[in-house]
Amino acid sequence: MTMPAEGPAAGPGDATATGRAAAASLADAVTVPASAELFARARRVTPGGVNSPVRAFRSVGGTPRFMVSGSGPRLTDADGRSYVDLVGSWGPMILGHAHPDVLAAVHAAASAGLSFGTPSPGEVALAEEIVARVPAVEQVRLVSSGTEATMSAIRLARGFTGRPLIVKFAGCYHGHVDSLLAAAGSGVATFGLPDSAGVTAATTAEVLVLPYNDLDAVRAAFAAAPGRIAAVITEAVAANMGVVPPAPGFNAGLAEVAHADGALLVSDEVMTGFRLGPAGMYGIDAAREGWSPDLFTFGKVIGGGLPVGAFGGRADVMALLAPDGPVYQAGTLSGNPVATAAGLATLRGLDDAAYARLDATSTAVRILADDALTAAGVPHRVQRVSNLFSIFFCDEPVQDYDAARRQDTAGYAAFFHAMLDAGVYLPPSAFEAWFVSTAHDDKAVDVIAKALPGAARAAARAVEATAGTHRR
Ligand SMILES: *Cc1c(COP(=O)(O)O)cnc(C)c1O
16 A cells, blocks of 8 residues: 555565664664754654655665755765765656756756746747657647656547546556556456555546556456557556566557557656657667557656656647647646756757667666676566666566565665665665666766675675565
């Protein structure tokens, strides 16, 4: 029942983490007093002390670091400690923190006024950039978050098809849209049960949750409800349960099965869009293989660190949106001039050389981590698509959410804290991807290389200690 904000529910290991949190918070009062003090203040006025759950460190224990500045590949916390950042604000900071070109664009836009509530040139330019990069996106509508993008996309799909049902996959995160907070149903096709209090069963009853990478389950769902499924929504690469690549032909198969029944395929590229390559995952599979999703959702990179999301796709589908059509969708700050300036400057910085750099850096970090964990004897799997990767603390390939949840989260927590102590900021959850930026240089990679062997040994000790309790 812990659906996260930045990603999916923490798996087993939460109880261990709670105990560890108590011990760690004592130590943190000495080592990071400013963060500990801020966290205490935050908890008085904000639930859990955070504005998005994964930030609270619940699944790794300890005190969240309150960051006060970022520059290139580094973050600095309230205690003056510096970290090489492998989270990148969960994806947007693909050019690194405080990139000069992005800052210049933001300063220029801000000086001209923060928001007009009218159309403005920047939003046209950002839409043109997205459409130019992803030919299957004929039209795009800008919103302010990935959640808004997926919420609007499924409304549009239902409006276009006149059908009620949505298919989603267990372990895929599409933001905190009520109807998409259903991850239930392991192994078999089940109608989704709410994964969050406050979401009604009636809402998720119109969402069918299937195992990821299981095309037969999708075929069976369509066979059982012909003409009733509006859309299949999938992460272009599942990356909110750790990185789980689509099996060869899976995404194409989704398009084929959906189209055969007159349903739409919504490819959620909020994380992968413009990160995996110039045209995101679309450029890697669909464009090369000659098929296409009908709708796309974007976020993260297209805002460059400010709140921007987008959904777009086939012009005949997008034509149903207000004011042209009957599907309502709106936003006070949609297309905000400062946010679109940050997004456009970020996309313009992402040329072929930038993607080559992301590839080289992610490969280097991946190999270093793999080698360190192997040397320490920690069972693990490195999984990736392009420059996006994560490491599962388990000894089997991970193809779906059930497998992802069988990993050793206590091992990850120990690994995380040892890396943090050595100045590397990893995602505070075993279920998140690691993000590199174009600003990660040799010095940053060196810090990571030096931190890894000790962290891998810490992980080995934790895995040893919990062996038996996590095997199931
Ligand atoms: C982050 C994410 C979202 C939600 O975006 P927010 O901006 O956090 O609302 C949706 N889908 C995917 C695949 C994501 O990674």
